[in-house]
Amino acid sequence: MSSSTATPVLAVQGLTVQRDGLLAVDAVSFQLARETDTALVGPNGAGKSTLVAALLGLLPRQAGTVLLMGHALGPAGQLPRSVRVQIAYLPQTLSLQGRFPLSVAEFVGFGFDPPGPRLPWAGGQRRHGAVQRALERTGCRDLGERLLSELSGGQLKRVLLAFCVVRPRQLLVLDEAQAGLDAPSSEQFHQLLLELRRQEGWTVLQVSHDLEMVRRSCDQVLCLNRRLRCSGAPDHALSPARLAELYGANVVPYRHQHSPGGRHG
Amino acid sequence: MWCPTATNTALVGVMVDGAALAMLLDQPFMQRALIGGLLTGSLGGLLGSFAVLRQLSFFSDALGHSALLGITLGLLLGINPTLVLIPFAVIFALLINQLVQRSRLPADALLNIVYSTSLAFAVVALSLMETYRGGIHQLLFGDILGIAWPDLAVIAILLLGALVYLALSLRAQVLLTLNDDLAGAFGVRANWHRLAFIILLAVVVAVSIKAVGVLLISAFVVIPACAGRLLSRRFPVYMLISGTLGGGCALLGLLVSGLTNLPSGPCVVIVQFAGFMLALLVSQVRCWSPAIAVPAGPRTPGADPAGRE
Structure with missing residues (x-):
């Protein structure tokens, strides 16, 4: 394995971010290996979108380091153009x-x-x-x-x-990209994303509430609720006990119905 | 120079036929007015193409109304209002921008507070100035006939600068309009471009006040852009149509104003409204005509007939 392949696409160490004066992300550390698919899950208000914004240099951070393809993200979100061009971000919606x-x-x-x-x-x-x-x-x-x-x-x-x-890009960041889609459209989008990821060799970080999709297709799960509560392979991170700890009691990953009239949920 | 001379105004008032039009066009003050209208109208349309999409229409309106306070300050200090207006508009725009960003109140409510208060202060101050009561009409509704060659030079440089800036940053501006985070992640310096655009818009509003007055200034920014929006399917074409409509309507409106001795601002706005109605008609005809309408692509399951989910 060459050194460039071994370098994580994204390495986060002790990242702390405040939003509107409140601590939104507290001392979070993780890495994304090349060509892996990582899901960021957690309840509403857990700091997922804030974390993503800070990783992309869109929000200032109070502490911690962010390395993108081996290059340190500057305090005001500065990155060399050669690195910035390797990053794509897919928002929930456009204005x-x-x-x-x-x-x-x-x-x-x-x-x-x-x-x-x-x-x-x-x-x-x-x-x-x-x-x-x-x-x-x-x-x-x-x-x-x-x-x-x-x-x-x-x-x-x-x-x-x-x-x-x-x-060509290396890192694709999606912030609840499937929000607002019905079940067939969501599944169609998911399949397209998987196919493109394979073809392009993208490393993917996606904020998602679709725990069944995360269980089916992601390599790594980061469970966030201001702090990183757990991380690892989906079977480990999405166990009933850990989900209960993250979301509260009685939360189970919902399953897609793949028939056209299927209900999302 | 802010107001037209009495001689010029009287001269304009009696000219209503073709020969009179030729004579009118022969007058240096009218030539300057038409060039000024063309330039400011084009500028308004060009900047308006982004302002409308970013929902800054009310921002430009508030800026225009507040400019009256800047003019009043200039008069109180004995300085040419035109010289005060541009820095005042820029500082005011930056302050409003900060207020909107830092306050937790809705932007439209804040803008309403700011512009109505500054307008109230300006009218009170002007009413105390006996010598300027007669000029209020020109401030409110515009009178471009008093425009001088140095003013035109400033506006021409501004138009050139705006064209170069918007052409070079077109992609950044559009991405910023679509989604702040998408633009930022792509490497657009979102804060810098947002600020630069607001300053540019403030300067354009300031220089256009002479033509259209403080009450109708937002029309210069909003109407041509809305008409262009109805007619375009490509962004550069949208900007071109907005700028051209802005300049063309200003030219026509000023000619009508010159021939009828009506205030220039309302004349320009009425012509702009006619242009907007024409654009609306053309866009409706396009929608109904199967030969012109763009064929619908394959629908995503679950999409409604209007194309939105």
């Missing part, structure tokens, strides 16, 4: 009130070039080719000319994956 005059192809194209100033028309041919391939791979080939605001929830999530896959 698309009313008619938003941006086509799907334009949006996906925004993910192609590295961060920094660029003229809108620069690199058009290369970008166009990459966008078409990304749309094809995510089953969005026919959506390129649609407006983002005209998409259904399921289509929008697939377009967000196209945004991530339009250029």
